[in-house]
Amino acid sequence: MLKNSQKDTIYAQAHEAIGAFQFDESVVAVFPDMIQRSVPGYQTILTGIGELTKQYSQANTKLYDLGCSLGAATLTMRRNIQVEGCEIISIDNSKAMIQRAEEYLHAYHSDVPVNLKCADMTEVPIENASVVVINFTLQFIDPEQRDELVKRIYQGLKPGGVLILSEKIHFEDQAIQTAIENMHWQFKRANGYSELEISQKRSSLENVLISDTEAQHLKRLNNAGFTSASIWFQAYNFASFLAIK
Template identity: 60%
Template sequence: MTHYQKDTLFSQPQTEQKAFRFDEQVASVFPDMIERSVPSYQETLKGITELTKHFAQANSQLYDLGCSLGAATLAMRRAVEDKPCQIIAVDNSPAMLAKAQDYLSNYHSNHQVKFIEGDMLATPINNASVVVLNFTLQFISPNQRHSMLSRIYDGLNPGGLLIMSEKLVNTQPGIQTIIDEMHLQFKRDNGYSELEISQKRASLENVLISDSREIHLERLRKIGFRECDTWLQYFQFASFIAIK
């Protein structure tokens, strides 16, 4: 059984600010980090389960791209226990993928997940009925996002679904300032110090690059999705659905 620690990665002053990486240190505290940093994360996972139940097609493939510790993978697997589907979980971090495999092994299922250590930008998408990008597109270079989503669209079956969760930026500066402050207070209420908040923010600079809601929707429509919109939002954290 995997045991996860409390996130104290940024609790001490750092003489050299390093870019955020999904390494062994982050993997060991990731569940705590997510719960204390991302509002409505559990609701997002519940939604992934319900949406997968509705859209998963028999004898198709389901993808969790950038699966990290496998929380969305598990949500998808729970949704298709009665359907013959192949679930494929992809991540380029060996530390995260190893813990994802360990995590899912704690839950009995008739579905075996295929884990792939690799770049989701190079992962073939075929015969897909559901594809999940749960807070992962934001870590891909902005100039590669359109082609990434186009490949997903091409690999989806008609009626297939993309579920995409992202941290957004608001195009209205005054509203962005208000939302930022509310999110900061959320993290303070969850026990993060000002030092931890500022050092983590610095480590994510130029690593996590957010788009606006408008940019996301315009991109999805240009690619060809017939319907797309947000289905959940809390502060600047939103989840989209796009139907082929």
């Protein structure tokens, strides 16, 4: 876990009105704790991003972390680059996230330059890329913008380059959806979240986090041009896809 994180108690008290979830200062302060306790397999995904970066990063190319939040994926990418001339471009549209990410990144020495930008990931040009990571961020993008973003990423990747895409997914079979959703809630209970916290967080994310099915993700990746695409890791309703150009 990133250093200086506070415990997530944002929804521990009853709120009269639950506003839409935002990546503001209150979330930034507790984000490492929040994601560790809410996303099963998160640490395994970060480790995998590092291993895939080691395998697929190409010399003299750019690596992108789109929706970088506090830079956890950026850090693991930077630690695993073993070729010369690479630069990581890390994008987030939350100014509070970018400011805190700068602090974290400066705490670890590396010769690989990181360019942190507060920007809309749907508007950032992708060029000369060997690795692009979207770690639990596409689900917060307008569904109508997702196809075009993935197409632009494909076009900006060099041959042999990869997109690593981690997302919360849902299931077309309602019985399976209910069973796995219940398992996720139990995961959160086991990590110390109360029924009130789980319920209020769920309300805040409604209409903010809009998930796709596995089939929708694979269709989008194939339509963009990726001929090799598959889930490489899944825990409950959280999955990470690897797409190779």
